[in-house]
Amino acid sequence: MTPPLLVVDDLKTHFFTRRGITRAVDGVSFTLRAGETLALVGESGSGKSVTCLSLVRLVPEPAGRIVGGRVLLDGEDLLGKSPAEMRRVRGKQIAMVLQDPMTSLNPALTIGTQIGEVVRLHQGLRGASLRARALEALRRLRIAAAETRLGQFQHQLSGGMRQRVSSAIAMSCAPRLLIADEPTTSLDVTIQAQYLDLLKEVQQATGVAIILVTHDFGIVAANADRVAVMYAGRIVEIGSTLDVFNAPAHPYTRALLRCLPDIDARGGRLVEIGGQPPDLTRLPPGCPFAPRCSERQPRCETEYPAAVSIDDGHVANCWVAVAAGARPR
Amino acid sequence: MLQGVGLKKYFPATRGLAVGRPRGWIKAVDGVSVQVAEGETLGIVGESGSGKTTLAKLFLLLERPTAGSLRFDGKAIEAFGRDDLAAYRRAVQAVFQDPYSSLNPRMRVEHIVAEPLPRDNGLSRAGVRDRVGEVLQLVGLRRDSAALYPHEFSGGQRQRIAIARALVTYPKFIVLDEPVSALDVSIRAQILNLLKGLQERLGLAYVMISHDLAAARYLATRLAVMYAGQLVETGECDAVYARPLHPYTQALLSAALPLHPSARRQRIVLTGEVPNPMNPPAGCRFHPRCPHAMPQCRTAEPVFKEVERGRFTACHLY
Numbered sequence: 001m002t003p004p005l006l007v008v009d010d011l012k013t014h015f016f017t018r019r020g021i022t023r024a025v026d027g028v029s030f031t032l033r034a035g036e037t038l039a040l041v042g043e044s045g046s047g048k049s050v051t052c053l054s055l056v057r058l059v060p061e062p063a064g065r066i067v068g069g070r071v072l073l074d075g076e077d078l079l080g081k082s083p084a085e086m087r088r089v090r091g092k093q094i095a096m097v098l099q100d101p102m103t104s105l106n107p108a109l110t111i112g113t114q115i116g117e118v119v120r121l122h123q124g125l126r127g128a129s130l131r132a133r134a135l136e137a138l139r140r141l142r143i144a145a146a147e148t149r150l151g152q153f154q155h156q157l158s159g160g161m162r163q164r165v166s167s168a169i170a171m172s173c174a175p176r177l178l179i180a181d182e183p184t185t186s187l188d189v190t191i192q193a194q195y196l197d198l199l200k201e202v203q204q205a206t207g208v209a210i211i212l213v214t215h216d217f218g219i220v221a222a223n224a225d226r227v228a229v230m231y232a233g234r235i236v237e238i239g240s241t242l243d244v245f246n247a248p249a250h251p252y253t254r255a256l257l258r259c260l261p262d263i264d265a266r267g268g269r270l271v272e273i274g275g276q277p278p279d280l281t282r283l284p285p286g287c288p289f290a291p292r293c294s295e296r297q298p299r300c301e302t303e304y305p306a307a308v309s310i311d312d313g314h315v316a317n318c319w320v321a322v323a324a325g326a327r328p329r
Numbered sequence: 330m331l332q333g334v335g336l337k338k339y340f341p342a343t344r345g346l347a348v349g350r351p352r353g354w355i356k357a358v359d360g361v362s363v364q365v366a367e368g369e370t371l372g373i374v375g376e377s378g379s380g381k382t383t384l385a386k387l388f389l390l391l392e393r394p395t396a397g398s399l400r401f402d403g404k405a406i407e408a409f410g411r412d413d414l415a416a417y418r419r420a421v422q423a424v425f426q427d428p429y430s431s432l433n434p435r436m437r438v439e440h441i442v443a444e445p446l447p448r449d450n451g452l453s454r455a456g457v458r459d460r461v462g463e464v465l466q467l468v469g470l471r472r473d474s475a476a477l478y479p480h481e482f483s484g485g486q487r488q489r490i491a492i493a494r495a496l497v498t499y500p501k502f503i504v505l506d507e508p509v510s511a512l513d514v515s516i517r518a519q520i521l522n523l524l525k526g527l528q529e530r531l532g533l534a535y536v537m538i539s540h541d542l543a544a545a546r547y548l549a550t551r552l553a554v555m556y557a558g559q560l561v562e563t564g565e566c567d568a569v570y571a572r573p574l575h576p577y578t579q580a581l582l583s584a585a586l587p588l589h590p591s592a593r594r595q596r597i598v599l600t601g602e603v604p605n606p607m608n609p610p611a612g613c614r615f616h617p618r619c620p621h622a623m624p625q626c627r628t629a630e631p632v633f634k635e636v637e638r639g640r641f642t643a644c645h646l647y
Binding site: 261 | 376377483485486513514515516517518519521522525540542543544546547570580581582584585586587588589590591592596598599602603
């Protein structure tokens with residue numbers, strides 16, 4: 001088996017504020033292979049976005065700092081690189097697509113200038129070959145009348161078109177890893193379906209690995225090969241999408257899947273998850289989900305759960321799963 | 330109870346300063362007739378720009394219709410006197426999408442919740458405090474939350490405060506504009522259950538505006554689908570989800586992603602974009618994106634009619 005493209009090992013990113021230390025990411029580990037899509041799901045504040053920012057070393061400093069762990073891309077540790085070396089990684093080997101294309105595109109520059117900037121910096125192209133590469137990037141994302149679009153500004157495009165343009169910029173230097181942080185949240189349902197299909201097509205053509213951040217389990221089910229569920233700065237369950245949906249091992253995952261209204265069934269009351277997500281500056285010593293967990297055991301409140309293998313590649317951190325007979329990892 | 334007949338709302342499109350003749354009219358709502366009966370939930374779904382929020386604003390009297398009329402308990406709103414208007418405003422309340430921007434951060438919860446009560450409500454100070462405490466308990470908050478400020482609450486609790494504010498005047502009818510889309514997934518179920526429970530206990534009618542088709546299905550008894558300022562289909566919620574009639578409804582429902590990786594649904598992928606509301610296409614507004622478009626769709630606007638018992642749609646296929 002080929003070695004993984006990306007290895008994240010015990011990554012910790014903390015924010016140092018007057019209120020105390022916020023453990024936004026507190027020991028996150030996962031791997032990702034070329035051509036694979038991993039979905040990161042969780043509620044706001046669970047650490048999905050900070051994990052992504054840490055991978056490209058864009059955590060807002062000085063409050064935020066990566067305080068531990070390793071991030072290996074093709075075996076090279078990104079956390080040890082100098083800022084100049086990181087600039088050569090960003091955009092070229094790792095690219096990002098953000099939630100709102102309205103704010104991620106520059107309103108004062110034409111689409112052509114914005115694609116050209118990336119290609120010029122990373123590939124050193126100029127003139128006609130630069131233009132040709134920009135056109136190719138737009139056409140790959142199915143943008144009609146690409147020549148005209150090069151001279152246009154973001155306000156002349158629709159929402160779906162803007163997100164395709166920012167994806168075209170991201171894919172223009174053929175990155176190995178694409179981080180898509182809630183790419184469809186600002187899009188309409190029918191446009192969302194179009195965009196996700198297109199992203200899959202581009203992945204099949206280029207073999208790019210994708211980290212897809214989302215809180216929508218429908219998107220996970222339709223697009224991800226594997227899924228990692230985050231809660232309070234940690235991954236509480238990770239596994240293939242089918243395994244996690246068929247046999248969710250962590251009570252949090254189970255509760256999340258049960259509390260969603262299903263479009264295909266009209267039921268009685270929805271199952272609720274009581275309580276609120278925890279305060280990250282004052283995390284309990286045990287499992288952070290314990291106060292909201294219906295299957296809580298005494299041990300959960302004192303000790304952070306060990307990782308247990310549920311199945312091949314399906315891992316959860318939960319004492320309830322341990323008690324149910326899952327073998328420790 | 331509430332009935333809109335041929336409602337239209339056009340906004341002038343101007344360049345720069347709003348002087349002189351507008352360049353054109355943005356047809357946000359263009360001829361919508363809809364009614365809401367006592368105790369029912371009408372779900373209004375559609376994409377952004379389809380006019381659902383403008384329609385809600387018309388119900389709330391935040392916008393006056395350009396044409397058409399609104400009737401409440403059989404009486405036209407235009408004929409309302411001062412007392413009728415005050416009564417209408419007590420009977421019709423709203424809950425908005427984002428509980429971070431819909432609550433004034435500088436007001437205590439007791440004042441936020443008491444605000445819809447009219448000045449001459451006939452209640453003493455203690456009476457107002459009592460009523461506020463009562464509705465706070467109804468939405469699952471403690472009575473003593475009244476003394477706190479909004480920032481002391483989480484998103485889900487803030488939405489409960491917004492719901493308490495809507496309930497304080499004993500309304501009959503609440504407009505819910507995307508009530509759960511700004512909330513975390515684990516909190517949505519709490520709020521949806523709360524809304525359903527309140528409806529059963531208090532006999533409220535809801536108009537729920539949503540782009541989340543699953544959430545709309547959970548609450549709605551009847552569904553109205555909007556496209557480019559017009560209704561394309563209405564009917565009993567279960568019937569519409571089970572067998573959508575209009576090609577747009579079919580595409581919209583098929584684009585919603587099922588909640589299981591092995592559930593594959595036949596997806597109707599729409600090409601093109603939502604039309605420009607200033608200059609909608611002639612004939613049926615959906616025809617440039619419709620997989621079943623026929624020659625007549627380009628020229629003749631389809632009539633919104635009952636094609637089966639209780640099922641209305643505007644499409645030349647029927």
